[in-house]
Amino acid sequence: MIRRIVAGSFVLAVSAVAALAQDDVVRLKSGEFILGKIQSSDDRGLTLERWDGSGVITIAWELIPETHHSRFRSEVTGASAAEAMLDGVRVITSFRVVEGLMLEEDTAANLYRVKTKESPQPTLIPKHVVLAVEKIKVAESQVYTPEERLQRYMAAVDMADLEQVAKAADFALSLGFPDQALQFYRSARNLIEARIREVEASTLSEDEKNAKYEEINELLKEFDRKVKEIEGAASLKEIEDHAASGDFDDAIRKAGEWVREYEGTKLWERNQDLVERLTREREEFVANRAKVLSRKVVEEFPKIVGKRIRELARADGVDAALKQAERLDDAIVADLASKFKATGEEVKHWWRQALAEREKKKSRANMGTGSWIVNGGQDGGYDSQQAPRQQPRGGGGGGGGQIPGMGGQGGSLEDLRRRYGGGGGGNQPGQQGQGQQQDLRKRLQTKDEWWKSQSSSVRESFLEANWALQSKLVQLGETKEKNCPQCYGQGTLKAQRAGTYVDVICQRCHNAKSEVEIVWW
Numbered sequence: 329m330i331r332r333i334v335a336g337s338f339v340l341a342v343s344a345v346a347a348l349a350q351d352d353v354v355r356l357k358s359g360e361f362i363l364g365k366i367q368s369s370d371d372r373g374l375t376l377e378r379w380d381g382s383g384v385i386t387i388a389w390e391l392i393p394e395t396h397h398s399r400f401r402s403e404v405t406g407a408s409a410a411e412a413m414l415d416g417v418r419v420i421t422s423f424r425v426v427e428g429l430m431l432e433e434d435t436a437a438n439l440y441r442v443k444t445k446e447s448p449q450p451t452l453i454p455k456h457v458v459l460a461v462e463k464i465k466v467a468e469s470q471v472y473t474p475e476e477r478l479q480r481y482m483a484a485v486d487m488a489d490l491e492q493v494a495k496a497a498d499f500a501l502s503l504g505f506p507d508q509a510l511q512f513y514r515s516a517r518n519l520i521e522a523r524i525r526e527v528e529a530s531t532l533s534e535d536e537k538n539a540k541y542e543e544i545n546e547l548l549k550e551f552d553r554k555v556k557e558i559e560g561a562a563s564l565k566e567i568e569d570h571a572a573s574g575d576f577d578d579a580i581r582k583a584g585e586w587v588r589e590y591e592g593t594k595l596w597e598r599n600q601d602l603v604e605r606l607t608r609e610r611e612e613f614v615a616n617r618a619k620v621l622s623r624k625v626v627e628e629f630p631k632i633v634g635k636r637i638r639e640l641a642r643a644d645g646v647d648a649a650l651k652q653a654e655r656l657d658d659a660i661v662a663d664l665a666s667k668f669k670a671t672g673e674e675v676k677h678w679w680r681q682a683l684a685e686r687e688k689k690k691s692r693a694n695m696g697t698g699s700w701i702v703n704g705g706q707d708g709g710y711d712s713q714q715a716p717r718q719q720p721r722g723g724g725g726g727g728g729g730q731i732p733g734m735g736g737q738g739g740s741l742e743d744l745r746r747r748y749g750g751g752g753g754g755n756q757p758g759q760q761g762q763g764q765q766q767d768l769r770k771r772l773q774t775k776d777e778w779w780k781s782q783s784s785s786v787r788e789s790f791l792e793a794n795w796a797l798q799s800k801l802v803q804l805g806e807t808k809e810k811n812c813p814q815c816y817g818q819g820t821l822k823a824q825r826a827g828t829y830v831d832v833i834c835q836r837c838h839n840a841k842s843e844v845e846i847v848w849w
């Protein structure tokens with residue numbers, strides 16, 4: 329980026345290194361702010377990618393206050409005086425006009441090669457799209473890049489000639505090469521010292537010598553003044569870059585130093601109010617940053633919750649996961665603060681402020697079959713209080729005696745259990761058989777058994793609901809309790825076990841009777 333600062337009688341331009349790839353804030357004449365990442369700038373305006381994700385836009389220079397152009401302008405637009413005019417061409421195609429020097433009409437490739445200011449390499453124009461080629465006079469600045477122009481100029485400079493070197497310095501400055509210009513001014517100073525010695529050694533009269541010294545002194549003062557302007561401009565640019573990247577505190581502190589250091593320069597005359605200006609910009613920036621970032625925080629919040637919950641769902645046990653879920657608020661705020669380089673308080677403030685917007689995007693989380701864990705269901709143990717009973721002896725086989733039609737004959741215990749036994753089967757403790765204890769109870773899962781048997785998405789939903797229930801960050805909607813679909817909300821049901829009916833606790837809800845779904849935003 330090359331910046332142009334009109335400072336009195338000459339044009340001062342400062343090149344910036346890699347300043348473009350930064351987040352920036354552009355204030356429009358309308359007072360509106362646009363925040364984004366500046367990508368480029370050209371004759372038409374400034375192109376940036378907006379922070380709010382709404383895409384890439386080009387802002388016309390006319391919309392930006394002139395005093396701010398210098399921060400963004402990427403080329404020197406004012407042609408320097410006495411610019412050489414060259415015999416050039418204007419090539420008109422159906423969709424563009426190219427002005428520059430005709431290097432070659434390549435008949436083999438059916439192309440024109442035209443040198444323009446856009447690039448050291450020629451522009452290639454297929455002849456079949458050309459509507460017309462006009463001979464015109466083109467300014468050197470339309471043909472060559474600033475680097476090329478400086479090189480061309482330098483090739484003709486006699487570095488032992490004070491006037492030529494001083495002119496080269498001015499020219500480098502006008503093209504936007506302040507570092508080059510500084511080198512030339514230093515060379516010019518050395519030449520002046522040589523000139524003083526020449527005058528001393530000359531046979532001129534004292535009066536004539538004094539007149540020469542006076543002249544030389546004026547020249548020296550002018551060089552020093554220009555050097556100071558260049559240094560002041562570079563320093564000012566650094567300050568403005570700090571401000572542009574949001575580091576206003578640092579920028580304002582340095583601005584105070586700058587105003588003292590460069591007092592009296594042309595640049596200072598235009599920037600005496602630098603501290604006040606940056607202070608105002610800070611206020612506006614802070615307000616707009618808050619606006620943009622609060623929207624981003626609201627967008628990002630559910631994503632961060634999801635990421636954190638996915639981590640928690642990998643915990644070894646449900647207690648560990650629930651305990652960590654209690655501390656999730658802090659982790660979420662810290663994640664957002666770090667992502668947006670804001671404080672935790674700012675993040676919370678923006679999140680709270682966006683309540684109305686958040687309410688439009690409610691999230692649901694279902695505790696599902698884990699509801700009993702936090703809803704008073706029985707953790708492990710047996711589903712029935714029924715004490716084991718003694719199996720009646722005799723030919724009854726498998727305790728099927730009470731079931732009509734099965735009296736005593738045939739069917740093994742396994743067969744009976746398969747056909748009439750209560751529920752899931754397979755987890756019935758103890759060995760049953762003739763003459764042994766008959767246990768009518770089944771085991772209930774412990775909470776960790778539930779945890780380990782669930783898919784990660786079930787665990788995540790369970791954790792999200794538990795976090796949201798006690799989070800101080802989010803709002804809760806209606807908590808829905810649906811009857812357990814297995815026991816219809818009764819908590820217990822009758823099961824046939826070994827041919828008899830037993831009251832058992834629901835294997836699904838562990839007597840918690842319901843499943844919980846919560847809504848949060």
Ligand SMILES: [Zn+2]
Binds near residue numbers: 836
């Ligand atoms: Zn149930």
